[in-house]
Amino acid sequence: DSPFDYSEHPHRRRNPLTGKYVLVSPHRAKRPWQGSQEDAPSDNRPEYDPDDYLGPGNSRVNGTVQNPDYKDTFVFDNDFQALLSDTPDGAVGNPDNDDLLVARAVKGKCRVLCFSPKLNVTVAEMSVPALRKVVDAWVDEYATLSKLDYIAHVQIFGNKGSMMGCSNAHPHGQIWSSSWIPEAPATELANLAGYKSRKGTHMLEDYAKLEEEVGERVVCSNTTFLAVVPFWAVWPFEVMVLSKKRIPSFESFGEQEKDDLADIYRRVTCRYDNLFTTLFPYSMGIHQAPTDGTGQDVAHFNMQFYPPLLRSATVRKFMVGFELLAEAQRDLTAEQAAVRLRNCSEVHFNDAKK
Amino acid sequence: DSPFDYSEHPHRRRNPLTGKYVLVSPHRAKRPWQGSQEDAPSDNRPEYDPDDYLGPGNSRVNGTVQNPDYKDTFVFDNDFQALLSDTPDGAVGNPDNDDLLVARAVKGKCRVLCFSPKLNVTVAEMSVPALRKVVDAWVDEYATLSKLDYIAHVQIFGNKGSMMGCSNAHPHGQIWSSSWIPEAPATELANLAGYKSRKGTHMLEDYAKLEEEVGERVVCSNTTFLAVVPFWAVWPFEVMVLSKKRIPSFESFGEQEKDDLADIYRRVTCRYDNLFTTLFPYSMGIHQAPTDGTGQDVAHFNMQFYPPLLRSATVRKFMVGFELLAEAQRDLTAEQAAVRLRNCSEVHFNDAKK
Ligand SMILES: O=P(O)(O)O[C@H]1O[C@H](CO)[C@@H](O)[C@H](O)[C@H]1O
Ligand SMILES: O=P(O)(O)O[C@H]1O[C@H](CO)[C@@H](O)[C@H](O)[C@H]1O
Numbered sequence: 139d140s141p142f143d144y145s146e147h148p149h150r151r152r153n154p155l156t157g158k159y160v161l162v163s164p165h166r167a168k169r170p171w172q173g174s175q176e177d178a179p180s181d182n183r184p185e186y187d188p189d190d191y192l193g194p195g196n197s198r199v200n201g202t203v204q205n206p207d208y209k210d211t212f213v214f215d216n217d218f219q220a221l222l223s224d225t226p227d228g229a230v231g232n233p234d235n236d237d238l239l240v241a242r243a244v245k246g247k248c249r250v251l252c253f254s255p256k257l258n259v260t261v262a263e264m265s266v267p268a269l270r271k272v273v274d275a276w277v278d279e280y281a282t283l284s285k286l287d288y289i290a291h292v293q294i295f296g297n298k299g300s301m302m303g304c305s306n307a308h309p310h311g312q313i314w315s316s317s318w319i320p321e322a323p324a325t326e327l328a329n330l331a332g333y334k335s336r337k338g339t340h341m342l343e344d345y346a347k348l349e350e351e352v353g354e355r356v357v358c359s360n361t362t363f364l365a366v367v368p369f370w371a372v373w374p375f376e377v378m379v380l381s382k383k384r385i386p387s388f389e390s391f392g393e394q395e396k397d398d399l400a401d402i403y404r405r406v407t408c409r410y411d412n413l414f415t416t417l418f419p420y421s422m423g424i425h426q427a428p429t430d431g432t433g434q435d436v437a438h439f440n441m442q443f444y445p446p447l448l449r450s451a452t453v454r455k456f457m458v459g460f461e462l463l464a465e466a467q468r469d470l471t472a473e474q475a476a477v478r479l480r481n482c483s484e485v486h487f488n489d490a491k492k
Numbered sequence: 493d494s495p496f497d498y499s500e501h502p503h504r505r506r507n508p509l510t511g512k513y514v515l516v517s518p519h520r521a522k523r524p525w526q527g528s529q530e531d532a533p534s535d536n537r538p539e540y541d542p543d544d545y546l547g548p549g550n551s552r553v554n555g556t557v558q559n560p561d562y563k564d565t566f567v568f569d570n571d572f573q574a575l576l577s578d579t580p581d582g583a584v585g586n587p588d589n590d591d592l593l594v595a596r597a598v599k600g601k602c603r604v605l606c607f608s609p610k611l612n613v614t615v616a617e618m619s620v621p622a623l624r625k626v627v628d629a630w631v632d633e634y635a636t637l638s639k640l641d642y643i644a645h646v647q648i649f650g651n652k653g654s655m656m657g658c659s660n661a662h663p664h665g666q667i668w669s670s671s672w673i674p675e676a677p678a679t680e681l682a683n684l685a686g687y688k689s690r691k692g693t694h695m696l697e698d699y700a701k702l703e704e705e706v707g708e709r710v711v712c713s714n715t716t717f718l719a720v721v722p723f724w725a726v727w728p729f730e731v732m733v734l735s736k737k738r739i740p741s742f743e744s745f746g747e748q749e750k751d752d753l754a755d756i757y758r759r760v761t762c763r764y765d766n767l768f769t770t771l772f773p774y775s776m777g778i779h780q781a782p783t784d785g786t787g788q789d790v791a792h793f794n795m796q797f798y799p800p801l802l803r804s805a806t807v808r809k810f811m812v813g814f815e816l817l818a819e820a821q822r823d824l825t826a827e828q829a830a831v832r833l834r835n836c837s838e839v840h841f842n843d844a845k846k
Contacts, residue, residue, distance in 0.1 A: 141582060142580045148598055149597050161574065162595075228495060230498060240505065241503045245502070295813045296813065312813065322816075341590075459777065463779070464649070464676050
């Protein structure tokens, strides 16, 4: 009998940031390939469309506001914010008493950030200087929102592609700032703090060092950042971009860090698009220190990409059934996914055609 | 200023089974209705299709095995199991030492259960006696798999609809039995045990009583079971079916409980189909006692339905961006969803047409 080998045998892997396990079924990657390799979708997005409610000079979704004739990035309050700044304080039930109906009033502010005036570009196709403007806007928003007295946390994220619920193809992201630290960043901070107090070192500094040494899960890197398919990845081609040295938040970013983030953001998304010759869908989100002053001593800046595609531009992984009711599951190993992404070019297929 | 009202103001609600909060944004339900009420999809599913690899007498997906000419239910080993019975034991890393690469070999057995020989029926359209055969098969599988020495937990679930990753329209579900207790049921058991030790009563008995008294989140009920949109629902029309009195698992089901489960399974899914006059997609899963002997004193049988549809047969809720990276979010309140489901008929739209 062959000994246990995680590239061959079913196993669980543990995510130290969440404390949760994912089931990995490597032998299933040998299933007959039922999906197909797609051709690049015919790409006739116009540069400008008068009906694009995120376009420069256009009317927004509610019809009453007009966008300025912006030249690079543009930020505004979401027209249908999930959070409001003026919710009355209040609560129902007490979790410490094991009450079963527990609700807490919350406040916040939701912003939208357009990445470019052009409708027909994606992050993967943008230049590093143009993406540097996006990074600058994030840094600004993080600083401005953190000064609001009712804001404790700023969640920067983006949904790309209709498969990921993005209803407008215009390149944009969102910023939801909130009066509390949401579940996922709160759990991550608690686990980072626990590791620090037990080991004396920072978890993600140790992890970045380990991954650089081992190499097999690395996608690409630059001076400040490392992009890896994390050992505990759940989504088929999940990628985590983390700073090699701990940086708590945008507050500590200098010129180099800002340039390097723009650089690696382009390179990771470009590899994604080239993987299946498609405008690769994903949700992206940034985890960093909350703005309420907590976590400064443990928070470690990272950017997570959760893409649903599995085998082609149209064959996706579904997080359903067992995954929703019992435990996350994947077939392809993180190591196999990393090889595939390492083999992708950093020249976008649309530019290569030119 | 009006005081905090959870039917009006943004808030978080706590799920006592997971310990996690969900963000609720009731004011957003006032967004312009962008989806449309669809007509019933033209329904020309044949009763039998020779290419249906789950059909009676047909060849399975791998081409080598033939299904028997079954008359009601049919159970077999999944042709591409995510778990295997013969994985060598082994492990990498130790979570107690804060190792960053932690993997554990696991074993299991994955089964598929066909609910009916007919391709053109869904659970919502099946009769209670036919669904009773499905319940009997679940009870049998739970008992048989629990006798395997390497099995600690039996997860019964089903994905319905291509939107939920179900690649075959033939009515069927899955059973993944495993050598460990997966994340979600393990967390639920820990929270049920904590409540019991602190309060002396059973959480879900207290909850069923409370919901029956309040009434506003109840969908329907029978002697044994209550179907509610739980206070902490994440999916727009999420439903939990729970036994009013604690039943640890199928092991304790008598004739009445089996009949009542078949009855409420049909009634909940029929209301779902009637809500948007469509074959309503969902993932369904059963939480009950593990088969390794643990949790017998606290486990409480329940069946969860996680459906993605939000406003019509084609407008869905996406669990993306903020939801994946930060915290679950919903617009419609649980109370609003329950009213909608209570107003649905328990006669299927396909039968009403006849
Ligand atoms: O086994 P199936 O039906 O091919 O697959 C479906 O259910 C599984 C269990 O929830 C998931 O892992 C798959 O992503 C889903 O498509
Ligand atoms: O705000 P949008 O782009 O309309 O909506 C999108 O992102 C939100 C935040 O992740 C989600 O709540 C929605 O389900 C999704 O469709």
